[in-house]
Amino acid sequence: MKKIILLGYMGCGKSTIANKLSKNIEIPFVDLDKKIEEKVNLSINDIFEKYGEIYFRKLEHEVFIELLNSPDNLIIGLGGGTPCYANNHELLKGDNVVSVYLKASIETLFNRLAHNKSKRPLIADKSDEEMKEFIAKHLFDRSFYYNHAQYKVIVDDKTIDQTVMDIVTILA
Numbered sequence: 135m136k137k138i139i140l141l142g143y144m145g146c147g148k149s150t151i152a153n154k155l156s157k158n159i160e161i162p163f164v165d166l167d168k169k170i171e172e173k174v175n176l177s178i179n180d181i182f183e184k185y186g187e188i189y190f191r192k193l194e195h196e197v198f199i200e201l202l203n204s205p206d207n208l209i210i211g212l213g214g215g216t217p218c219y220a221n222n223h224e225l226l227k228g229d230n231v232v233s234v235y236l237k238a239s240i241e242t243l244f245n246r247l248a249h250n251k252s253k254r255p256l257i258a259d260k261s262d263e264e265m266k267e268f269i270a271k272h273l274f275d276r277s278f279y280y281n282h283a284q285y286k287v288i289v290d291d292k293t294i295d296q297t298v299m300d301i302v303t304i305l306a
């Protein structure tokens with residue numbers, strides 16, 4: 135069964151695009167973060183606060199493997215860190231997997247995250263100045279993992295529908 139995986143930094147649009155793509159190609163969509171929250175009945179923020187990031191990364195890897203092993207066609211919207219831990223990046227080239235890196239500039243990410251950070255514990259407490267620096271360094275460190283994706287779609291200055299159509303073209 136085919137697994138279409140969307141990956142990229144926080145704010146690049148994984149959850150949004152996966153949801154719209156699902157409606158367009160009529161394949162069910164799962165947001166990995168949401169699946170994790172459902173599994174432990176805690177928000178991402180609370181998981182980080184109560185159990186820490188290492189626990190979250192173990193859970194994230196477990197749930198990602200569960201989704202990859204499901205018998206259904208699925209679109210999976212990852213969390214921004216998923217490819218960067220537990221050798222998850224090696225799963226981006228698996229059989230029956232199509233992985234797409236939604237690549238955004240630091241400016242695009244900053245503009246989207248500046249008023250969208252409260253549910254992202256890694257940046258929730260950062261000032262705008264701190265966030266710009268953090269995103270630039272973090273994105274640099276993570277690009278090695280993101281670049282294991284089979285395809286790359288630039289999302290800057292594109293509407294949600296334009297990005298969805300870029301992915302539909304890849305899947306054709």
Ligand SMILES: Nc1ncnc2c1ncn2[C@@H]1O[C@H](COP(=O)(O)OP(=O)(O)O)[C@@H](O)[C@H]1O
Pocket residue numbers: 142143144145146147148149150151211214246250289292293294297
């Ligand atoms: N193509 C787009 N154009 C403008 N805003 C977008 C686009 N894609 C996503 N967004 C917005 O960016 C924010 C982050 O999107 P989200 O899907 O949560 O990203 P991710 O899951 O990659 O962190 C949301 O407010 C969303 O509405």
Ligand SMILES: O=C(O)C1=C[C@@H](OP(=O)(O)O)[C@@H](O)[C@H](O)C1
Pocket residue numbers: 142143144145148149167178212213214215216253254255256
């Ligand atoms: O980049 C990261 O390490 C994270 C990204 C988040 O998902 P989004 O990319 O959907 O914000 C979520 O998994 C958690 O806050 C950690």
Ligand SMILES: [Mg+2]
Pocket residue numbers: 148149150165167211212213
């Ligand atoms: Mg998301």
